[in-house]
Amino acid sequence: MFNKLRLLTPGPTPIPEDVRLALARDMIHHRKADFKRVMERIQPGLQHLFGTREQVLPLSCSGTGAMYAAVTNLFAPGEKVVVVEGGKFGERWREIAQAHGLRVVSLVQEPGEAVTAAAVGEALAMHADARAVLVQASETSMGVLHPVRELGALTNGSNTLLVVDGISAVGISPCPMDQWHIDCLLTGSQKGLMLPPGLALLSLSARAWDKVRDVKPANFYFNLLAERDKNLEHQTLFTSPVNLLQGLAAGLDLFRTQGLESVYRKQWALTKMTRAGVRSLGLDLLAKTHFTWGLTSIKLGPGIDGGAILKTAADSYGVVMAGGQGDLKKSVIRVGHMGHVDWSDVLAGLHALKMGLTQAGGYSAARSYLEDALRAYEEALEGGYPGVEA
Amino acid sequence: MFNKLRLLTPGPTPIPEDVRLALARDMIHHRKADFKRVMERIQPGLQHLFGTREQVLPLSCSGTGAMYAAVTNLFAPGEKVVVVEGGKFGERWREIAQAHGLRVVSLVQEPGEAVTAAAVGEALAMHADARAVLVQASETSMGVLHPVRELGALTNGSNTLLVVDGISAVGISPCPMDQWHIDCLLTGSQKGLMLPPGLALLSLSARAWDKVRDVKPANFYFNLLAERDKNLEHQTLFTSPVNLLQGLAAGLDLFRTQGLESVYRKQWALTKMTRAGVRSLGLDLLAKTHFTWGLTSIKLGPGIDGGAILKTAADSYGVVMAGGQGDLKKSVIRVGHMGHVDWSDVLAGLHALKMGLTQAGGYSAARSYLEDALRAYEEALEGGYPGVEA
DSSP states (O other): OOOOOEEEESOOOOOOOHHHHTTHHHHHHHHSSSHHHHHHHHHHHHHHHOOOSSSEEESSSSSHHHHHHHHHHOOOOOOOOEEESSSSSHHHHHHHHHHOEEEEEEOOOOOOOOHHHHHHHHHHHHHHEEEEEESEEETTTTEEEOOOHHHHHHHHTOOOOOEEOTTTTTTSSOOTTTTTTTTTEEEESSSSSSOOOSEEEEEHHHHHHHHHHOOOOOOSSOOOOHHOOOOOOTTTTTOOHHHHHHHHHHHHHHHHHHHHHHHHHHHHHHHHHHHHHHHTTOOSSSSSSSSSSSSEEEEETTTTOOOHHHHHHHHHHHHHHEESGGGTTTEEEEEEESOOOOOHHHHHHHHHHHHHHTTTHHHHHEEESSHHHHHHHHHHHOOOOOSSSS | OOOOEEESSSSSOOOOHHHHHHTTSOOOOOHHHHHHHHHHHHHHHHHHHTTTTOOOOESOOOOOHHHHHHHHHOOOOOTHHHHHHHHSHHHHHHHHHHTTTTTEEEEEEEEEOOOOOHHHHHHHHHHHTTEEEESSSTTTTTTTOHHHHHHHHHTTTTOEEEEEEEEETTTTTTOOOTTTTTTTEETTTTTTOOOOOSOOOEEEEEHHHHHHHOOOOOOOOSHHHHHHHHHHOOOSSSSOHHHHHHHHHHHHHHHHHOOOHHHHHHHHHHHHHHHHHHTTTTOOEESSSSSSSSSSEEEOOTTTTHHHHHHHHHHHHHHEEEEGGGGTTEEEEEEESSOOOOOHHHHHHHHHHHHHHHOOOOOOOOOSSHHHHHHHHHHHHHHHHSSOOO
């Protein structure tokens, strides 16, 4: 009652009321006609969101499950892949690939840095036998946006697939699969899709499906070819996560009503707003140039404990944000602003951040951090977001 | 998805999740044991909220229904009452009293002004036959707080009852019935109680019950004596508003967890916050000295259309506030901040107000209105609220 809970983490994200009401609906059976109607209804919305004419497959798993499904279906042990390691989730691509017996060429990035298309091009030139580039559209651990469109221009027409983890990008910033020549795009439910965790979505290009057929994966659970056949019957291979799919249908209705362009415009404006507020507080941004549109990562000065800031923000202001990951746990704060988050939520986040910072001994004489942030928001809304066209 | 709806009206107010979940529960029958357990459970919480050892009766009606019940049960046609008319709801006391055939001595106040105990004392001296003073603890139409405690000191021990409409006061600012010698205290569900409209609550002092017994009201529906008997059996006289009472039980749990003192502290701090922000925007406050803790009324300068401000705030920022009432419709804006509202909601309200004002041509070069408001909030939280003791 005193402070409302405001969830500004980079997933799970707050859930809109229409989606929560759909999630609360009673069970229907996943092999019956009324469920098939739900599945039929969500497919066009998912294709629009993914920017693809291919099927988008719902999988009952976390985002990591979909990453695992991609790797194990697309590649045979012994094959070589290039992995962009820009943080914890790039690392995860590597770990999954290695666990599957792939040979990995790893392109490790400095914290906050995006890979360059030139570096990937060089790696591919050195490793002509690399069958794919595995990359995050948005590296959630750093708040970095990798140049997926440029990577697609590199791999398109070659023997190399472009496999993209879109977990904090799909529904947040443009990542049109067909237009950008992405061969595998996947996401989880708890980010831009504004759902609880537990559902992943994955789509493959025609040439990626050819590759899967070559590989003949032995997977029993993550069997994408069988999943695809079942999807044509508006079902899932095994028991479906029924209420998440009912919630997804409601969420896709919101995307349709709002318009994807309008969502991107909001996400861009919230990002510019957060960055302006953080700068006005005298703090450093971790990702300088290539930044995610759904979260902002902040690099704290020496001697400032991020954990203490998060505690004050949550306990005294009701705002829950995230720390860094791995080595950056205490020295980085990540403010999520994706999905069902608006300007006022970000305002709360900035003030909680400022008060946490003050308590942690890091107060800078910032005065107009909220007004500065709001001005940046208005300007970005007005100006629109950077185009998706090459 | 773009802007969340933020309801900053002086009722209905936003509903906490725990209460919404309770409201969504399936029906139980209002004459059976499980419902009686709900009724038994809410009574101590209501008594704590009202500050009384008397029974608090739930009535299936709006707040006006409870005002009507009070007047028609407590007074016989022809009796005289003093009415404090400080706005639309004081006017309503007069209208109900007149409709019931009472002789009304009306103390009309200037907009934004509270009645003084001296003026009421004078009226009572002139009208020794007045059987009651009818007053609002908080006049919602003006955001004015009348000096109920002082009025109680006047009427206590006399032949005059003190009848208090606590509709935007109970659960918002202190109004302890027994301690302040209030003879009738009533409220509606859609303000401090954080429920949908449709439920009213009313309590009478021992001497008020004596008066009801003298009057022998012929009311069939609002029959308080019969309602009281039924309440002793943990029921209501006619069909109970079952889900509102289930919601009330959940809401009272929140009050118990939070503590009433803590709620008052928050309400006081939000009021000081809003007033500081409004002043920082260069706007005038309607209630200068005696102001409600659950809403702030703003007097607009000439030529500024309040309707246009409200429209911008709602359409472009998702913040719904209220205009003035009656003649003040266009020239007053009322920002509600009662119940399930916190500092961040008020922040949103102030910014939406500023942007609406700018669009309506009333922009003053306000810069740090948000920081000024937050500073006032922190100071008021720290300092605590004005005491309830005489």
